[in-house]
Amino acid sequence: MGKRKLHDASYFTCDWTGLPMLKSNCYMPVWDAEGKMSKKGSFASWECMLAFATNATDTDYDRAAAHVKAMVGTAVKPADTYKNLQWFGGDLTWRQYEKAYEAMLVPLEVVRLKANGSVDSVIVHENAFEYGYGNYLTVPAIETPRNAEIMNTTRKTKHKDSELCIAFYPGKNGLPLNTEASQMFKMQIYGDVIILGQHKELCHKARYRYADFTLQHYHDLLLPKRKREKAMEQVEYSDLKTSMQQALNVVEARSSSSAREPSALAQGAAMPPFDGKELAAVAVAMRPAKVQAVAA
Secondary structure: OEEEEEOOEEEEEOOOOOOEEOOOOEEEEEEOOOOOEEEEEEEOOHHHHHHHHOOOOHHHHHHHHHHHHHHHOOOOOOOOOHHHEHHHOOOEOHHHHHHHHHOOOOEEEEEEEOOOOOEEEEEEEOOHHHHOOOOOOOOOOOOOOOOOEEEEEEEEOOOOOEEEEEEEOOOOOOOOEOHHHHHHHOOOOEOOEEEEEEEEEEOOOEEEEEEOOOHHHHHHHOOOOOOOOOOOOHHHHHHHHHHHHHHHHHHHHHHOOOOOOHHHHOOOOOOOOOOHHHHHHHHHHHOOHHHHHHHO
8 A cells, every 4th residue: 555645744554454654664575586675565563564475475475474583583473364453344443453463472582591500592482471480480489479570681682673681580589699690781680590682673663572582692692702812831932942943953954964065066177377477467457547558
């Protein structure tokens, strides 16, 4: 449906739901025969776009879904049919329809950093933090534990407009101090910690979505970079230099074993001694020209 103008105002219309939007941020990726991608259509969300893409071939849908996952950092499921909306004869308002696709369960791959320092990968659902952490975090052994919390950090991920979040039981909750996590996130953390991504995406409105954070991400982003190897000590350098010089001396000795003195190689005949006339001619030839002229 694309861009429209009404009452001197321009707006876009979602090609799946018909929702009017001030901006068009979600699109249908299409590839030509040469593999070049172009953006087609206007959609209220990536879920709406994938619902629209279900009418395409399986190959086109899979490529579109992979493109969206690369954009937002996690898999996305398509929205329900537009026929559920009230303006198409259904029972749902737009907010109900939107809330339904935002609440769909999508497995996430996250990192769990335990209090004992071990690290592993965990598969959780996107809204697992809303319903409890019993399967993912060690629960404090106290009568009325505080609920686990999810907190934003200032650390960025490799995805654009994404940052890291951590989930843990706050405060001194009876669990051991997680030294590694405390140093990593500059705060005291007791017990296990789950690390995941959070992506800010622009649909028809600003929206946040939890994203995958794998062990590879953990090693690349959070662990300290490998330090430069320590330089040699002076004694080690001297020993290495001496051994290299000795090896070079052996090679040079082997190469020059058949060499002879330069004097031994001179084989020219001995010249006879000069007589007086020859010496006189040489002396005259070496005198300056002015002296020769006076003598003449």
